[in-house]
Amino acid sequence: MEPEKVRLGIAGLGMAGAVMVHAARAHPAIALVAAADPHAAPRAAFTADTGLAAHADIAALCDDPSIEAIYIATPHQFHAAHVALAAAAGKHVIVEKPIALDLADAARIVELADQAGITLIVGHTHGFDPGVRLMRRMIASGAHGRLGLIAQWNYTNYLYRPRRPEELDTARGGGIVFNQMPHQIDVARVLAASPARSVRAHLLALDPARPTEALGSAMIFFDNGAAATLTYSGHDQFDADELHGWVAESGALKSPAHGAARRALASVTAEATARTERFAYGATANPPRAHLPHFGMLIATCAHADLRATPDGVAVYDATGVTQHDAERRPGVPGRAEVLDDLVAALRQGVAPLQDARWGMATLRVALAMLTSARERREVVLD
Ligand SMILES: NC(=O)c1ccc[n+]([C@@H]2O[C@H](COP(=O)([O-])OP(=O)(O)OC[C@H]3O[C@@H](n4cnc5c(N)ncnc54)[C@H](O)[C@@H]3O)[C@@H](O)[C@H]2O)c1
Known part of the structure; x- marks a missing residue:
């Protein structure tokens, strides 16, 4: 008998939230119940699309015993x-x-999750992507020899999408360190499979009109001797999707539009309102995902092979040439589907998730260390 579906709010x-609505509705082991x-x-x-209740307050989700x-x-x-x-209502949690x-x-x-005895997953990040999970398994198999270096770089229009004031203020969670580089940190940690020991970073806010970091590079050193380099620029100049076959972060096909975000922003009068309205559920499409989600260029160098994330999986470059390994494709929203898989596995099979509250805290620790490193121009050792 199939286990009961996990009932999600x-x-x-x-x-x-909009992307997760589509992911939850497509996931065979999830029953979406309501939103807030x-x-x-x-x-x-949401109610028009799904026929489900949408509450004005999260408390209503906590009060719903189903x-x-x-x-x-x-x-x-x-x-x-x-x-x-x-947690006080005894609900399991996925927190972004x-x-x-x-x-x-x-x-x-971490303490609340422990005390309440709930499963808590931090996601989605691109560390859940099917291609990244495939690459992790390939590295862990040992078939390609010891992992030495993980290189990632992504160039997007992050800074010039409409923003609320706090999104342009690092102290209040703005900028790439809290919003974009956690994807790269998670991917590096998923692949390195070893605690991060120290960080050296360079971060700049180059546009005084949008005074938060949108450009940065960091090096993370892991316990097992591997290291990762992460580079991110959100200046809407070069677009890294150009080097990924014009496949967007979501896995959907896209058209080149260099500079379009900056041009569009110039004609926005009420930026904070535009931010909220343009990206809300109902205002955004659920694009067909022809390929896997990704977060820019990703290459893991092992002793005998380079493993590169491709639109459909991982390309292995070794002494025999290049071999493409496709990741498993299934209906739904890849990346988010894996977050939901981990929730279902935890609740129905008792499998502890990798990206739990302690994992999320460790990723945050690296992000905060990057800020300190860049500010003080030194390597920061993590204890
Ligand atoms: N994993 C990813 O790829 C990804 C992508 C985008 C955002 N995020 C994360 O998701 C979170 C939200 O970001 P976003 O871009 O969707 O923001 P958003 O502003 O587009 O959406 C946030 C929503 O939360 C609602 N909200 C505010 N207070 C609420 C409350 N008390 N109860 C219920 N809803 C409430 C707002 O009205 C808004 O609709 C952030 O932490 C962000 O880092 C992750």
Whole structure:
């Protein structure tokens, strides 16, 4: 007999919440039950599409005895409070990255999850992508020899999408260190499979009109002797998808549009309103994903092979030439489907998730160390 579906509520019907609605509806082991968002427009769109209840307050999801788990996709500053509400109601949790904005809140979340005895997963990040999971298995198999270096770089229009004021203020969770580089940190940690020991970073805010870091590079050194280099630029100049066959981050096909975000932003008058409205559930499409999601160039160098993320899996470059290994494809939203897989595996088979609260806290620790390293121009050792 099939185990019962996991009954899920979604808190936050913005950019991340919208994608998870599609992922949950497509996942064979998930039953989407309800959503919550203070804004009326995404609630109405959600109910029109799904026939399900949409509440104005996350408390209604916590009070619903039929809901087992809540996906928290509210803005970062609410993560700790919303995890506390869900944990107090005994709900399992998926909380979006970053887990919190400081280590005290992250530690509180770890403690809350422990005390409530709930499963807590931090995601989605691109560390869940099917191609990254395939690459992790290939490295772990030992077939390609010892892992030496993970190189990642991504160039996007991040800085010039419409933003709320806090998204342009690093102290309040703005900029690439809290929003974009956690994907790269997670991918590196998933592949290295070893604790991060130290970090050296370079981060700059080059546009005084948008004074948060949108350009950076970091090197992470792992316990096992491997290292990772991460480079990110969100200046809407070069677009790394050009080197990935014009496949977008989601896995959908896209057309080149260099500079389009900056040109569009110039004609936006109420930026914060545009930010909220443009990305809310109902305002965004659910694009067909012809390929896998990705986060720019990713190459892992092992003793006998380079492994490169490709639109459909991993290319292995070794003494025999190049071999393409496709990752498993299934209906739904790849990347998010794996987050839900891990929730189902935890609740129905007792399999502990890799990307749990302690994992999320460790990723945050690396991100915060990058800020310190860049500010103080030194390597930061993680204890
Ligand atoms: N994994 C990814 O690829 C990815 C992509 C985008 C965002 N995110 C993460 O998801 C989180 C949300 O980001 P976003 O871009 O979707 O933001 P967003 O502003 O588009 O959406 C947030 C939504 O939460 C709602 N909200 C605010 N307070 C609420 C409350 N008390 N109860 C319920 N809903 C509430 C807002 O009305 C809004 O609709 C962030 O932490 C972000 O880092 C992750």
